[in-house]
Amino acid sequence: xxxxxxxxxxxxxxxxxxxxxxxxxxxxxxxxxxxxxxxxxxxxxxxxxxxxxxxxxxxxxxxxxxxxxxxxxxxxxxxxxxxxxxxxxxxxxxxxxxxxxxxxxxxxxxxxxxxxxxxxxxxxxxxxxxxxxxxxxxxxxxxxxxxxxxxxxxxxxxxxxxxxxxxxxxxxxxxxxxxxxxxxxxxxxxxxxxxxxxxxxxxxxxxxxxxxxxxxxxxxxxxxxxxxxxxxxxxxxxxxxxxxxxxxxxxxxxxxxxxxxxxxxxxxxxxxxxxxxxxxxxxxxxxxxxxxxxxxxxxxxxxxxxxxxxxxxxxxxxxxxxxxxxxxxxxxxxxxxxxxxxxxxxxxxxxxxxxxxxxxxxxxxxxxxxxxxxxxxxxxxxxxxxxxxxxxxxxxxxxxxxxxxxxxxxx
Amino acid sequence: xxxxxxxxxxxxxxxxxxxxxxxxxxxxxxxxxxxxxxxxxxxxxxxxxxxxxxxxxxxxxxxxxxxxxxxxxxxxxxxxxxxxxxxxxxxxxxxxxxxxxxxxxxxxxxxxxxxxxxxxxxxxxxxxxxxxxxxxxxxxxxxxxxxxxxxxxxxxxxxxxxxxxxxxxxxxxxxxxxxxxxxxxxxxxxxxxxxxxxxxxxxxxxxxxxxxxxxxxxxxxxxxxxxxxxxxxxxxxxxxxxxxxxxxxxxxxxxxxxxxxx
Amino acid sequence: xxxxxxxxxxxxxxxxxxxxxxxxxxxxxxxxxxxxxxxxxxxxxxxxxxxxxxxxxxxxxxxxxxxxxxxxxxxxxxxxxxxxxxxxxxxxxxxxxxxxxxxxxxxxxxxxxxxxxxxxxxxxxxxxxxxxxxxxxxxxxxxxxxxxxxxxxxxxxxxxxxxxxxxxxxxxxxxxxxxxxxxxxxxxxxxxxxxxxxxxxxxxxxxxxxxxxxxxxxxxxxxxxxxxxxxxxxxxxxxxxxxxxxxxxxxxxxxxxxxxxxxxxxxxxxxxxxxxxxxxxxxxxxxxxxxxxxxxxxxx
Numbered sequence: 001x002x003x004x005x006x007x008x009x010x011x012x013x014x015x016x017x018x019x020x021x022x023x024x025x026x027x028x029x030x031x032x033x034x035x036x037x038x039x040x041x042x043x044x045x046x047x048x049x050x051x052x053x054x055x056x057x058x059x060x061x062x063x064x065x066x067x068x069x070x071x072x073x074x075x076x077x078x079x080x081x082x083x084x085x086x087x088x089x090x091x092x093x094x095x096x097x098x099x100x101x102x103x104x105x106x107x108x109x110x111x112x113x114x115x116x117x118x119x120x121x122x123x124x125x126x127x128x129x130x131x132x133x134x135x136x137x138x139x140x141x142x143x144x145x146x147x148x149x150x151x152x153x154x155x156x157x158x159x160x161x162x163x164x165x166x167x168x169x170x171x172x173x174x175x176x177x178x179x180x181x182x183x184x185x186x187x188x189x190x191x192x193x194x195x196x197x198x199x200x201x202x203x204x205x206x207x208x209x210x211x212x213x214x215x216x217x218x219x220x221x222x223x224x225x226x227x228x229x230x231x232x233x234x235x236x237x238x239x240x241x242x243x244x245x246x247x248x249x250x251x252x253x254x255x256x257x258x259x260x261x262x263x264x265x266x267x268x269x270x271x272x273x274x275x276x277x278x279x280x281x282x283x284x285x286x287x288x289x290x291x292x293x294x295x296x297x298x299x300x301x302x303x304x305x306x307x308x309x310x311x312x313x314x315x316x317x318x319x320x321x322x323x324x325x326x327x328x329x330x331x332x333x334x335x336x337x338x339x340x341x342x343x344x345x346x347x348x349x350x351x352x353x354x355x356x357x358x359x360x361x362x363x364x365x366x367x368x369x370x371x372x373x374x375x376x377x378x379x380x381x382x383x384x385x386x387x388x389x390x391x392x393x394x395x396x397x398x399x400x401x402x403x404x405x406x407x408x409x410x411x
Numbered sequence: 412x413x414x415x416x417x418x419x420x421x422x423x424x425x426x427x428x429x430x431x432x433x434x435x436x437x438x439x440x441x442x443x444x445x446x447x448x449x450x451x452x453x454x455x456x457x458x459x460x461x462x463x464x465x466x467x468x469x470x471x472x473x474x475x476x477x478x479x480x481x482x483x484x485x486x487x488x489x490x491x492x493x494x495x496x497x498x499x500x501x502x503x504x505x506x507x508x509x510x511x512x513x514x515x516x517x518x519x520x521x522x523x524x525x526x527x528x529x530x531x532x533x534x535x536x537x538x539x540x541x542x543x544x545x546x547x548x549x550x551x552x553x554x555x556x557x558x559x560x561x562x563x564x565x566x567x568x569x570x571x572x573x574x575x576x577x578x579x580x581x582x583x584x585x586x587x588x589x590x591x592x593x594x595x596x597x598x599x600x601x602x603x604x605x606x607x608x609x610x611x612x613x614x615x616x617x618x619x620x621x622x623x624x625x626x627x628x629x630x631x632x633x634x635x636x637x638x639x640x641x642x643x644x645x646x647x648x649x650x651x652x653x654x655x656x657x658x659x660x661x662x663x664x665x666x667x668x669x670x671x672x673x
Numbered sequence: 674x675x676x677x678x679x680x681x682x683x684x685x686x687x688x689x690x691x692x693x694x695x696x697x698x699x700x701x702x703x704x705x706x707x708x709x710x711x712x713x714x715x716x717x718x719x720x721x722x723x724x725x726x727x728x729x730x731x732x733x734x735x736x737x738x739x740x741x742x743x744x745x746x747x748x749x750x751x752x753x754x755x756x757x758x759x760x761x762x763x764x765x766x767x768x769x770x771x772x773x774x775x776x777x778x779x780x781x782x783x784x785x786x787x788x789x790x791x792x793x794x795x796x797x798x799x800x801x802x803x804x805x806x807x808x809x810x811x812x813x814x815x816x817x818x819x820x821x822x823x824x825x826x827x828x829x830x831x832x833x834x835x836x837x838x839x840x841x842x843x844x845x846x847x848x849x850x851x852x853x854x855x856x857x858x859x860x861x862x863x864x865x866x867x868x869x870x871x872x873x874x875x876x877x878x879x880x881x882x883x884x885x886x887x888x889x890x891x892x893x894x895x896x897x898x899x900x901x902x903x904x905x906x907x908x909x910x911x912x913x914x915x916x917x918x919x920x921x922x923x924x925x926x927x928x929x930x931x932x933x934x935x936x937x938x939x940x941x942x943x944x945x946x947x948x949x950x951x952x953x954x955x956x957x958x959x960x961x962x963x964x965x966x967x968x969x970x971x972x973x
Contacts, residue, residue, distance in 0.1 A: 014758075017754070018751070018754050018755065018758060019793075021721075021722045021725045021726065021747075021751060022718070022721060022722070022725070022789070022790060022793045022794060023793050025725045025728070025729065026793075026794060026795075027724055027725045027728035027729070027799075028795070028799070030797065030799065030800060034728055034729065034732070040793075059766065132773075138772075138773060138776070185958045186954075186957075186958060189957060189958075189961055190961075191772050191773075192706070192708055192772060192776070193912075193957055193961050195708070195776060196708065196908070196912065196953065196957065197953070197954055197957045197958070199905075200909075200950040200951075200953045200954045200957075201950075201954060203905070203946070203950050204947055204950045204951060204954070207944070207946055207947045207950070208947065211944055211947070257532050260531055260532055260534060261528070261531050261532070264526060264531035264542070265520075265521060265524055265526040265527075265531065265541075265542070265545070266526065266527060266528055266531055267531070268510070268514055268517060268518055268521075269518065269521055271507065271509070271510055271514075272507045272510065272518045275506075275507040275508055275509055275510065276505050276506075276507060276508075278464070278489075278505065279501065279505035279506070279507070280507075280518065281488065281489040281490050282462060282464075282489050282490075282493060282498075282499055282501075282505075283490075283493060283498070283518050283519050283521065283522070283581060283582070283585060284490045284493035284494055284519070284521050284522025284523075284585050285490055285518065285521050285522070286488075286490050287488075287490065293527070293528050297528060323901075324784070327780050327784065330777070330780075331777065331781075334773065334774075334777050338773075363792065364788075364792065366784060366787075366788040367785060367788040367789060367792060369781075369784060370780075370781045370782065370783070370784030370785030370786075370787075370788060371781065371785050372781070373777055373778065373780065373781025373782075373784070373785075374762070374763045374778045374781040374782055374785065376777075377763075377767060377770070377774045377775070377777050377778040377781070378762075378763070378766045378767065378778065381767075381770055381771075381774045389509070389510055389511050389514060389565070390511075390514075391511070391563040392511075392513055392546055392550070392562060392563060394550055394559075394562065
């Protein structure tokens, strides 16, 4: 017991030393003042003392779990008690859908816009999930495709008055094209290098958007973008609600599509590629085509959402498409559980909605975000809900086969 | 006997090092052939050249298609080579660890099926049929190899011997004419090795697959092969029946070193 | 001609700073194959710590040269401590985890540190006092190369030489090279791999801190965000020269600095940052191992 206290005391002293200049001394060279905040020192000392106990406890627990070949309790609960349990699953899903449908009538317009943003990130997360989660391609520049979609609609609308519904598919197609163009030279690179190149691409796109003023309107962005025309005359509130429902529909479509892909021929090829590229090729999978298709799919979806984003906020500028955005979407995928569709959905909702509802801590939002990324990776790297491969039931299959054989022999 | 694979003057250089030196090789329908030699002789490099992992510096690799015509495999990508009927396993097991056993084998069906993203999203009757056929074909292979019970198990949870068999099952799913096995008996106990011998014979007899294996287990090699090729320092130093190879002084020298008098 | 020389020395100066930071990236990548996203923040923290130290010292009316030396040493001390702590907290637990996990942790750490400084200090651009001493023999050439610029180049050269000697001739240096080549084997040979890795982080952070202080004094202001862009550029330089290679990092940094300087001077300054990224992308596509890097094939 005493050695534990000693350990924590040393940790506490270390952190007090470490954070002393930055937390305690505030030098303001503009006004030539120095403020000493001794309270912070006490806070750091006491906080780190207790947190170090917690840290060591959680580390031991994580290591013990690894040694036992742990059963991931949360994921197991989710799959067995929730998704597997038809009696629970359908009512809950119905309930959720009802809440989502009646949401605009229960909450303010502001809440609706927040929820819409969260749903947009769900789609973005699911799109990136295909690239990173299924195919294992480290894309740190996903925001580039998001930007392509947004600027496509914004510019088409601003310059040629093109409606949202016409621009939406174009945004998707341009996203796909961008994905293929960017992907082609780049996808043969190994993990880390791919990450850096995609990061570079993302930044290049942002910088070009910022500097090519004649085409993209530069840092001031494009304003007064039309909201989508839903056929009948809508007030602003009505329009916002309509966009909300549209995005929700999109989310359902995306979940449907990615679910289908997960257990399809191409879905398996993606996972195999992620697991072992060399063996995958040896088994007849075309590495390049497979990688490109994952990249292009993700890019298409980001393009769609970009256009939706532009229509929703009616104003875009390059500042919305920074590396931080890519990092946030990547976190949604990793923290939710790479390759796990329910995990990513949950991750997106938590990551986007929580900061909004905990407005009191808004100053510390980014700090908590960064810290959580580190903590999740150290203590729960598989994410919230682990991905699960499909289980095939062969008793049913052999029954079908026997039926077919009977039909074949009788005819 | 119909030839399946014909290799002429195959050479592979890595900078100044010649790993494979003018190797001629042939394998016919229904044969089980072994490639042996001391460690570092260039056997796996030879495999890698044939299967498309490396582009050979010189020589020709031909595969005979079903219509008797020849196809040159040099420089083709590995997945193309597999499409032409050449499949392989790996010295260090390379399974798709996080996928189920069945899915591992289903990957083998990839080059014999056609669904792409669009058809996966739309999923018409033809695609559903194709998926079903893939799954059941793969399941049958698993059953034949004694792995049917594990079909939904995550691959990395399988015991070692089962993992080796799974790799073979996966390669088999690509409908190969020639199967290249890289040290399939490595790490297996005598019982497992004996089962493996039966398995390989079964593959040749029932599935119509010709087998080329790299192996260090001499007992197994002598029992199973019709023909043995011996490599050392990248060169072919001997070729013949197991009896001939057993007595060949060059082979003995390569394995045991010079001077085995007394 | 004068313009050319100005751009040339400006490029070398920039390149030197990139080199000091790039060394940290390349050494860490060489030893644990991790892109330490938080390294740029170490550089930024070095600059901030120096500012704080200088501010406190100026209360006591120390001579400028003394302030410079003490502030630099304090900055190096603190940045090294941060580097050491970050490794222990965010990277060591993930040493056997898949690469993506460590990468995410690094990105998270980077974001955390940026906001830590932002909240604890300020979001303003703080003027950094000019604490580098005037060098008399540079004065006549001031329009081509300033005193602080000269100091930057000089310190970088000295640091390079010291680092090379350290890596080549000391036991720890040899241990670092061994661990970089084969961690398991080094462990089996009795090398304390944990300590070697920590040392790598400490040295890299110290160099970054030095860079932070020098550039802050040279440019005259600092901000919590300077780590991000400098980090990316320095990483570009490291990759350009061949990640894992120490001379490569320096070479890459100098090339990057000169490219930026000349493209700004002769083409346009708007797209300055874009050039760095384009260079990065092009290098990675055509020669991922970089100029001086070694190609590593995967064994089948």
